Amino acid sequence: MTxxxxxxxxxxxxxxxxxxxxxxxxxxxxxxxxxxxxxxPAVNDLNLQVFAGEVFGLLGHNGxxxxxxxxxxxxxxxxxxxxxxxxxxxxxxxxxxxxxxxxVLTETPALDSRLTGRENLAFFADFFDIEPHRARHRIDFxxxxxxxxxxxxxxxxxxxxxxxxxxxxxxxMLHEPELLLLDEPTxxxxxxxxxxxxxxxxxxxxxxxxxLLCTHNLEEAERLxxxxxxxxxxxxxxxxxxxxxxSRVADQQVEVEIxxxxxxRAIEAITRxxxxxxxxxxxxxxxxxxxxxxxxxxxVEALANARVPVYRVEPRVSSLEDVYFALHxxxxx
Amino acid sequence: xxxxxxxxVYDENITAVDGLDLDIPPGEFVTLLGPSGSGKTxxxxxxxxxxxxxxxxxxxxxxxxxxxxPNERNLGLVVQSYALFPHMTVEQNIAFPLRMRNWxxxxxxxxxxxxxxxxxxxxxxxxxxxxxxGGEQQRVALARATIFDPPVMLMDEPLGxxxxxxxxxxxxxxxxxxxxxxxxxxxxxxxxDEAMALSDRIAIMRxxxxxxxxxxxxLYERPRNTFVAGFLGESNVLQGTIHLTGNxxxxxxxxxxxxxxxxxxxxxxxxxxxxxxxxxxILVEEDPMDVHTTAEVIDQSFAGxxxxxxxxxxxxxxxxxxxxxxGRTSDFQPGRQVTIGWALQDxxxxxx
Numbered sequence: 001m002t003x004x005x006x007x008x009x010x011x012x013x014x015x016x017x018x019x020x021x022x023x024x025x026x027x028x029x030x031x032x033x034x035x036x037x038x039x040x041p042a043v044n045d046l047n048l049q050v051f052a053g054e055v056f057g058l059l060g061h062n063g064x065x066x067x068x069x070x071x072x073x074x075x076x077x078x079x080x081x082x083x084x085x086x087x088x089x090x091x092x093x094x095x096x097x098x099x100x101x102x103x104v105l106t107e108t109p110a111l112d113s114r115l116t117g118r119e120n121l122a123f124f125a126d127f128f129d130i131e132p133h134r135a136r137h138r139i140d141f142x143x144x145x146x147x148x149x150x151x152x153x154x155x156x157x158x159x160x161x162x163x164x165x166x167x168x169x170x171x172x173m174l175h176e177p178e179l180l181l182l183d184e185p186t187x188x189x190x191x192x193x194x195x196x197x198x199x200x201x202x203x204x205x206x207x208x209x210x211x212l213l214c215t216h217n218l219e220e221a222e223r224l225x226x227x228x229x230x231x232x233x234x235x236x237x238x239x240x241x242x243x244x245x246x247s248r249v250a251d252q253q254v255e256v257e258i259x260x261x262x263x264x265r266a267i268e269a270i271t272r273x274x275x276x277x278x279x280x281x282x283x284x285x286x287x288x289x290x291x292x293x294x295x296x297x298x299x300v301e302a303l304a305n306a307r308v309p310v311y312r313v314e315p316r317v318s319s320l321e322d323v324y325f326a327l328h329x330x331x332x333x
Numbered sequence: 334x335x336x337x338x339x340x341x342v343y344d345e346n347i348t349a350v351d352g353l354d355l356d357i358p359p360g361e362f363v364t365l366l367g368p369s370g371s372g373k374t375x376x377x378x379x380x381x382x383x384x385x386x387x388x389x390x391x392x393x394x395x396x397x398x399x400x401x402x403p404n405e406r407n408l409g410l411v412v413q414s415y416a417l418f419p420h421m422t423v424e425q426n427i428a429f430p431l432r433m434r435n436w437x438x439x440x441x442x443x444x445x446x447x448x449x450x451x452x453x454x455x456x457x458x459x460x461x462x463x464x465x466x467g468g469e470q471q472r473v474a475l476a477r478a479t480i481f482d483p484p485v486m487l488m489d490e491p492l493g494x495x496x497x498x499x500x501x502x503x504x505x506x507x508x509x510x511x512x513x514x515x516x517x518x519x520x521x522x523x524x525x526d527e528a529m530a531l532s533d534r535i536a537i538m539r540x541x542x543x544x545x546x547x548x549x550x551x552l553y554e555r556p557r558n559t560f561v562a563g564f565l566g567e568s569n570v571l572q573g574t575i576h577l578t579g580n581x582x583x584x585x586x587x588x589x590x591x592x593x594x595x596x597x598x599x600x601x602x603x604x605x606x607x608x609x610x611x612x613x614x615i616l617v618e619e620d621p622m623d624v625h626t627t628a629e630v631i632d633q634s635f636a637g638x639x640x641x642x643x644x645x646x647x648x649x650x651x652x653x654x655x656x657x658x659x660g661r662t663s664d665f666q667p668g669r670q671v672t673i674g675w676a677l678q679d680x681x682x683x684x685x
Contacts, residue, residue, distance in 0.1 A: 025385055141432040208402065
């Protein structure tokens with residue numbers, strides 16, 4: 001079994017990490033954080049440390065508690081119990097300072113649809129009190145970086161979802177934040193917008209920035225994140241390296257396309273060669289469950305020896321559901 | 334750069350880096366070479382700040398890097414995953430880190446001009462990555478990583494995604510740029526040829542520690558143990574017992590073959606050791622040879638400019654031999670009896 005544990009690494013002997021000084025190596029420190037809406041806990045006894053310089057992926061569906069967590073981190077709502085520190089600051093009392101040093105992208109970013117893209121950025125630069133010359137320079141850069149040159153003079157009301165999101169992320173980065181809190185930055189985006197958003201997240205990290213990325217897209221988490229945590233009903237149910245997490249599930253299922261009339265022969269050949277796998281079939285498809293990746297060659301060999309014509313063998317790409325399923329399965333074992 | 338007892342522990346129990354000590358003098362090019370899982374990438378990630386070390390210090394210019402937030406560490410970073418922006422020109426890509434830091438435009442222009450000169454891309458400033466060859470793109474990435482004149486550059490398999498031919502060409506460019514800038518470089522790869530071609534010193538990594546650190550030549554000629562010998566190039570390793578009689582040092586292999594050795598590398602009488610000899614140091618049908626024996630050819634294969642023979646000596650042990658392909662390829666057909674041998678000092682006892 002791979003190393004996915006809900007515990008975070010212990011802090012020992014880091015220079016400059018004594019109690020009087022702020023520990024620069026931890027960007028977000030969440031301890032026993034809980035938030036109730038009425039009776040229901042939206043976030044339930046959450047513990048998490050995000051290290052400065054990493055992209056941490058918070059995986060979970062809508063309602064898992066991601067948005068509530070972000071809102072508590074920026075001081076927009078107060079926790080029912082527990083505590084959080086962001087860049088060494090307390091969100092409850094120092095929310096405005098946190099927001100001044102943090103870029104936030106919410107799921108429904110409020111941009112002014114009557115203003116142009118550039119005007120929206122200028123408006124926020126003014127709001128953040130950025131000196132006009134510096135702001136202009138920064139806005140030019142962000143418009144270039146997010147490929148908004150051709151649309152900067154268009155009113156945001158005319159923007160596609162992809163353009164809208166690129167502008168929203170540009171706005172989140174406008175005041176040169178040290179930390180980005182991103183709530184589902186890419187669902188529903190066109191490929192160009194997704195690529196630009198991913199590139200900018202990587203670039204931000206390469207410059208030493210820290211990112212908390214909420215997503216339900218496993219592939220995105222695997223591509224961008226140094227570590228991921230899986231959130232369900234307000235609780236962290238697993239944490240670790242994204243590849244470890246996905247390989248637990250991704251490696252287990254293979255789809256084989258064969259000629260339908262060879263189905264029985266295929267099932268027999270597979271069960272004989274690799275005992276213990278579960279097999280389901282629909283027409284010309286044979287789905288093999290519980291097959292580790294390194295046994296795929298054995299599967300192919302068994303089918304070839306049995307003279308079953310094989311058109312396609314494909315390990316199934318796993319989704320967040322598969323991760324949940326595998327985690328629950330391994331916990332109840 | 335001085336790395337002192339650096340450890341990286343994942344999930345409290347998986348030790349990726351185990352108390353690493355490494356001193357790199359200014360301007361040196363050091364490569365961490367090892368199989369996947371040996372901890373080499375974790376070291377780089379800890380220095381860059383993407384992974385939190387559990388203990389240790391890393392001094393650069395007498396400041397401890399680990400006490401600085403990642404955005405103040407000022408390290409040049411070249412990794413496979415941080416691609417160029419396809420919609421930006423060469424100039425804009427190189428300027429990116431400076432614009433991200435909101436530098437003044439005049440300072441940016443000057444730094445970019447210098448960086449473009451450094452990687453020899455003058456005249457390419459207005460092109461986009463799609464209009465460049467793979468090698469040129471890599472030079473842009475290098476320029477971007479070095480534009481703020483970092484004291485240390487970290488590179489994680491920067492050539493990993495490229496095909497063989499391009500890699501060879503880029504290796505020499507990379508080396509030339511590193512020498513021109515004089516930037517201290519820590520490089521990670523699992524490709525031994527690349528490590529040999531680029532490095533001043535190579536650290537062979539295993540299980541989070543350095544097995545041996547030395548110049549490429551010394552590592553090749555004097556590997557400390559079977560792991561290093563096997564990792565860097567091909568090697569014939571024989572297991573046996575040392576016999577010391579007067580000035581004579583002999584190895585008695587487990588199959589009963591007695592071989593003279595130049596020295597025992599500190600091993601005492603009756604000690605169990607491994608001894609190694611490189612395949613290209615074994616000569617076939619040549620005079621004079623310090624040590625020689627008859628052997629039967631059991632396999633002959635071609636690898637371009639080299640011919641590889643496998644022979645069996647009378648005690649039953651098999652040895653690999655590499656010879657220059659001289660064109661007389663049918664000389665050593667399987668089944669033929671030959672005399673093989675080597676210079677006494679070419680077989681050495683591994684220290685541990």
